Each structure stands twice: as C-alpha cells, then as structure tokens.
Amino acid sequence: MQCPHFDAARCRSCTLLGRPxxxxxxxxxxxxxxxxxxxxxxxxxxxxxxxxSGFRNKAKMVVGGTAQRPTLGILDAEGTGVDLSDCGLYPPSLQACFPVLAAFVGQADLTPYDVSRRSGELKYLLVTESPDAELMLRFVLRSQEPVARIRKHLPALLRALPQLVVVSVNLLPEHKAVVEGDREILLTDEATLRMSVNGIDLYLRPQSFxxxxxxxxxxxxxxxxxxxxxxxxxxxxxxxxxxxxxxxxxxxxxxxxxxxxxxxxxxxxxxxxxxxxxxxxxxxxxxxxxxxxxxxxxxxxxxxxxxxxxxxxxxxxxxxxxxxxxxxxxxxxxxxxxxxxxxxxxxxxxxxxxxxxxxxxxxxxxxxxxxxxx
CATH class of the missing domain: 3.40.50.150 (Vaccinia Virus protein VP39)
Structure with missing residues (x-):
C-alpha cells in the first residue's frame, strides 16, 4: 500500500508499511x-x-484545526491537526463520508478541542461502517453545550448521508488520553448498527466493541x-x-x-x-x-x-x-x-x-x- 502521509512522515501509525x-x-x-x-x-x-488496504470498518478521527477548516485524522507532535481523510486503511465508501462530516463541523460550529490550551469542544468523530455500508457516527465532546446545534443541523446531515443510521454524542469532560467517556446521548431513533457476519446479525450500540x-x-x-x-x-x-x-x-x-x-x-x-x-x-x-x-x-x-x-x-x-x-x-x-x-x-x-x-x-x-x- 502506498501512502503519501507515511512517505512525507506526517503519519507513521502504520509502522510496517515499508515492508512487503x-x-x-x-x-x-x-x-x-x-x-x-x-x-x-x-x-x-x-x-x-x-x-x-481498505480493511478498516471504523475510524477514530481526532478533530483539529478550526470549526470552519477542520482536520480529521491525528495531531502531530505540536498538537496541529493532520488530515487523514484519504487514509488508505479506510474503504472508499468510508472515505467518502469524511468531507461531508467536515462540512457539518463548520455548519454546526463545533470548535475542535485544543489539547495544549484545553479549550474547545469537539475531540473526536468516531465512525463505524457495517458490511451493508450503513454508518454509526459518534461526536465525542467536552460538554453538552454544542448538542443543541448538532440536533438542529442533524436532519441536513442525515439527508447528505442517508446511510447514517445511528448518531450519538459521547461526553468526555476530562483532559486525559482516552477516546470516550461514560455518558452517551442518542440523537437518532435507531440505537443499533447491524453487522452481518457469516450470515449472523450482530448489533452494535454506540459503546459496544x-x-x-x-x-x-x-x-x-x-x-x-x-x-x-x-x-x-x-x-x-x-x-x-x-x-x-x-x-x-x-x-x-x-x-x-x-x-x-x-x-x-x-x-x-x-x-x-x-x-x-x-x-x-x-x-x-x-x-x-x-x-x-x-x-x-x-x-x-x-x-x-x-x-x-x-x-x-x-x-x-x-x-x-x-x-x-x-x-x-x-x-x-x-x-x-x-x-x-x-x-x-x-x-x-x-x-x-x-x-x-x-x-x-x-x-x-x-x-x-x-x-x-x-
């Protein structure tokens, strides 16, 4: 798999990428x-x-930059956002949803969390894709303050991404190296994402592994x-x-x-x-x-x-x-x-x-x- 981010040393998460x-x-x-x-x-x-490549069914996207120009990916050593929306580990169907989600961050005015200043609200976007290409989206926020804006603009997001069936907010108020907190706020009527594996239907809720x-x-x-x-x-x-x-x-x-x-x-x-x-x-x-x-x-x-x-x-x-x-x-x-x-x-x-x-x-x-x- 060829990766421009690895070649440019922007992301070295795939530590074995240089080996056949x-x-x-x-x-x-x-x-x-x-x-x-x-x-x-x-x-x-x-x-x-x-x-x-293209094997990952989930994306843990750290949100950096600004609300109007967010990055979805990781943070570098200085805490600056590195956009990995085109990461080759994700299938094309999952990659295609990232620009829509980035636009929604600006539409709902979700300020990315600044690690060094400990300010801002949106920490992660967690996206999971089922074998049927349906999606679960979780906003990991520092507080409930942006929830009303997410609810307001959610109908437009659901129209833009009709494959999106489960949306929730996870609250992570603490400044610590974890991905999610204990409290989840469901924003859609549907609470589970169906994962069909070997003809058996498994169901994921927002905090399920x-x-x-x-x-x-x-x-x-x-x-x-x-x-x-x-x-x-x-x-x-x-x-x-x-x-x-x-x-x-x-x-x-x-x-x-x-x-x-x-x-x-x-x-x-x-x-x-x-x-x-x-x-x-x-x-x-x-x-x-x-x-x-x-x-x-x-x-x-x-x-x-x-x-x-x-x-x-x-x-x-x-x-x-x-x-x-x-x-x-x-x-x-x-x-x-x-x-x-x-x-x-x-x-x-x-x-x-x-x-x-x-x-x-x-x-x-x-x-x-x-x-x-x-």
Missing amino acids: YAEQLAAKAGHCADVLGERADLQWISPAASRE FQTNTEVAAALYRQARDWVDERGPASLWDLYCGVGGFALHCADPARDVTGIEVSGEAVASADLSRHQAGLGRVRFQVGDATAFAVGAASAPELVIVNPPRRGIGDRLGRWLESSSVQQVIYSSCNAESLARDLLAMPSLRPRRAQLLDMFPQTSHYEVLVLLERA
Missing part, C-alpha cells in the same frame, strides 16, 4: 510462535491474511465455531463475550451457551441478536468474567475467552486449571499476556493455533489457540 505484506505476515507468525515457545504437540494452521477488520473477524469466528463443532460440547461459556460473536456462532439446539460481558451496552446488543435468531439455549449476562467463573456452581465442558490485552489474569487461569473444563479456546490480541496465562493452566495444553492478521501494516495481530485437557 507477505514479509509482514511471516514476521508476525514467527513472533507469535517464538513468544508461545517450542511445543511439539501444537499444530499451527496457515495464517488468515487480510486485505492490505467490535473488531476493526470485519473480514478477518469473520474468519476468527468461523475457526472457533469449527473447533467447537468438532468437539460437540453440551455446554459452553463465552467469557468477555462483547456483542456475542463467538457465542452466537457456536449456538446449537443441543448446546447451552452462556455469554458474560461487563458492558451492559454489549449485552443488550447480544440479547437482541439472540432474540431475533430465536436461540432459546443461549443467554447473555452482565458481569465480570472471573467473578462469574469462580462463583459458578458448576463448569461447562468448553470455555471461550476473548480478553483485553492484559489477558485473563492469574485468578481465572488458576480456576480453569482446577476446573472440569475440557477445552478452552483462547482469542488473544497480545501473545505475551497469552503466554503468561498459559503458565497458570499447565494441564490445558495448546493443540492448535492460528494467527489472524486483524491489523495489517502494524505489528499487531490476533491469535486463536485451542487448549485441551491433558
């Missing part, structure tokens, strides 16, 4: 294998490659589903389930499936999918994954875990080790924390693994590992 893609993929596979260590009984499946690369996420869910179906467990937990991607893919009339997620927004989304699909033996519950497992009266036959970068932690690892769980499918975005977690459950041996390139042009990746009780 095949070389990137091989290096990631080698790194992951090195971190997990030599394991004679571990079978590595061929890596799941991604498109090299979904993988950045829809095509590779689909491959991730298919591989986990295949491993589950091969083993045919009667009971399964999906811990850190998010909007229910793994749980819904692994649903079966002969299987009890429970998804646990700390985000109430994500559980509401997963429940909507479950209800629409008529899955009577699938349930979702708001809760901490570790607390749920440790406090459960009995264990399932198989557990899927998809934790954040820090991993599942020692307490959940020790519980899995001492439990009657026969198989664990571990989806990790951080091989180092995965390797550390494996030490806490030595009886659960890695048997199969696959690297999935969720983040081309960077050193990041996802790895899926099947563990079986020795």
